[in-house]
Amino acid sequence: MLSYPAPIKKTKIIATLGPSSSSYETIKEMVRAGADGFRINFSYGSPHEWSRLARLVLEVEEELEIILSLVGDLQGPNPRIGFLSEPMCLKRGELVELALADSQESVGEKKVVPVPLKSFFEVTERGDVIIMADGQTILEVLEREDHTITARVVEPGCIRSRNSVGIRGKVIPMPRVTEKDLSDIEFAVQHEFSHLMVSYVESAEHVSEIREILSKRGKQDISVIAKIESRKGVERVDSIITEARGVVVARGDLGKHFSLEEIPSIQKSIASKLRAKGKIAVLATQLLTSMLNSPTPTRSEVADIYNAVLEGFDALMLTNETAIGRYPIDAVKWLSRVIVEAERHYTRREELLPEPKGIPERFVLGLVKLALSLNAKLLVFSFTGRTAELVAQYRPTRVYFVGTPSASVARRVKMLWGSVPLIVEAQDYRSGIDLTRKKLLETGMVTSGEVLIEAYSVTGDREYLIRIYRCA
Template identity: 40%
Template sequence: MFVKIIASIGPASSAPETVERMARAGANAFRLNFAHGNPEQWKQFVEAVREAEKKVGKPIALIGDLRGPSVRLGTLENPVEAKKGEIIVMKLANEAKGGDEKVVPVPVPHFFEVVDVGDLIVMDDGRVRLRVVDKPSPDEIEVVAVTDARITSRKAVVIRGKDYELPAISDYDLKCIEFAIENDFDYISLSYVRRAEDLEILKSILHKKGRPDIGVIAKIETRSAVENLDSIMDVADVVMVARGDLGMIFSLEDIHYYQTLIVSKCISRGKPVIVATQLLESMIENPVPTRAEVVDISTAVEQGVDALMLTGETSIGKHPVEAVTWLKKVIDHTEARMGDKLEAIARAARCRHFDLGYRFVRGVIELAEDLEAKFITFSMKGNTPRMMASIRPKMKLFVASNNWKALRKISILWGVHPFYVEAQSYDEGLAKAFSEAKRLGYVNIGDIAVLTYGLREEKQYVEILKVAEA
């Protein structure tokens, strides 16, 4: 499998046995959304993932998702339900009774500074659409329901065509970052990124706290992020096409265009890319996907993404394990029939300028492809496999390391199959990687194997072997 699976963890999937089943079904990483829950619950989620990692025997990445500069509703005692054409009041408050009162709290003053009469407000991945019809006071607006609407607590509030000028990292986000550091998360994703400076702030915080090894994921879900994509890619370790809010900022009919644009730019720049949201939305309720969802997944796979991420399907859905199972099944079947599309992805990934290190990586990858060989490498930091995955090799990359952090981080990359070996040097690591690859069945008698180790200041090392014994 080239394309990896990220599953969001939540109330529906937090039981340790469910996490383990999702990992066995194909999940390579788990995402924890810091917008929901509390540290006590998060700690249980983390423990469940790390326990599953031990039982399943493969590195699993942990991703913490920050709220970022977003506006969310306050707490509603009861959901607010409105028919199309009904008026709802949105006011500056932390909480409201909701229900028949038709009053919705927004605890962020900046929201009322930005919103104007005529604006379209979108919530809940586009299910709720409200048009602003009056602004009777600086901290209150009246909206009309464009469609039937059911509004619940703490939903993100998007104003179509506008971005909020809020701090990139809130005080709440800082607490979440501390939690991620204390619990050894592998990546932190920042929501509502607008410009490269937003990511630089997060990276600076991690560096000052002594954790520059935690990767930073830029969620592309604002108009500004799309406009500033090139500079954002310069700073981000990974880019995510966050289709939920992207589909509220832009018209739905434009989402395929923007997904294709972002993915193709990432591949041409060698930047890992994830596609997320509504891949299997119907499986929140149903045990099987729709035909359209299967086609959507196949399209993303054929575009050459590194990973696909399930959100509500696994965090709140009724069938979290089945969702992972179906996603893997569709990925596998699509990859088996890619043919010329795989060639096209590889060409797109290899047409950029390469420095000396990338030239070595490209050369050894193409050598293995020409020989139809199995590829085995040993890396201490994960830099070499990241470069290798970025040029979209046409065979699996069996990557060994003595560094669990590196293994977890590369587990979400295209074609990488990571495993642990105990080693004190590159030569020892590569020898043990070959032995372990044989033991795990990655290489068999008669296979040709190309072996190399991580890039260093010294001469590069490549060995070609024909496996004579298992």
């Protein structure tokens, strides 16, 4: 039995599944390397393939007796290119044509990129900069005629079916929640997903709409994570944070709307706002891009990850590195290595944490401080996961344990900073605490002589309990 992934870390790793990581063994080895959850990007593949991947994650979870977050990523109002029969590599200076079409048509040696979105062509003008594949490929528009664009390659790269496409500084009109999103939400509801990421969120109303859809399906417990990928999203991030359970800082798409030198300050600012509100902060895109083709990262990538940990991100998300890269397991291993090293130098700064407003917040802040003063491990039992969420936002210096009888709550808790969820069959809080402690001792996560701070709070704020327990 694997107690929890080695090495032990508080910052979580989300790995995106794709062609390079679609086998049972690869998923299992990524968990052993330190992956805490897996993302399925609904912009690629089919429900049949997503179902297979979700099933594999749950099977690995069962074999290793460990909890894994399962994250669905809605395409949202995110413009993408159509279907390509094979990857298209574009060289600097060559001409390429973009055409209104669902898929690539044979036109001799001419390179044609299908874009199945009429409004994309309506807003494009000569001189515009088109950015594809999370900012890795850049084109300059030379001509536009109705539904055809001729462009020159400024930054070369290889593009694939369903890669993102955008126009720097422009918004391409699209409905907020698409028919595809509705279908994909239904899929997530039926396949035990713990989190839903919502792409191109530019308003709090967008998040509210997704939450309402989930609520009507009886799945209001699925955590909604808003992806900030545009100028409007950044400008309205404060109101978006209020509605969402967390936010993804999607640096690749932000590069379509901001100059590169602006991205680090945007990243740091959003992370700070999320910490102050006690919300989940996720950093994504190009963490280990060099590892698409190399078994080791660059020094600048290591420094980037190190700084993200010190900025207080709850989770770091690998995208292409594990979905289509040649070294998905190595990418997770390296990310784990850097996180562990960075956390050795992480300083808990109370002035950056949320101000406790009521009894629940003050109770949990007291727990964290008590555990710190006694150098004890913290154990909480929760039916809903709310107490675990509060613990995470006050940043205990050691990992903390969360007992719950609900698999869905455990998977949701798994993404929280520092959490180690365990499923225990308990009908009440007191037996839940006892059974969780027993499981910790059986698995070796807690040993004889160690001190535990045990706690729970009853839903409705009727009862709070703290117990100091020395394990025999």
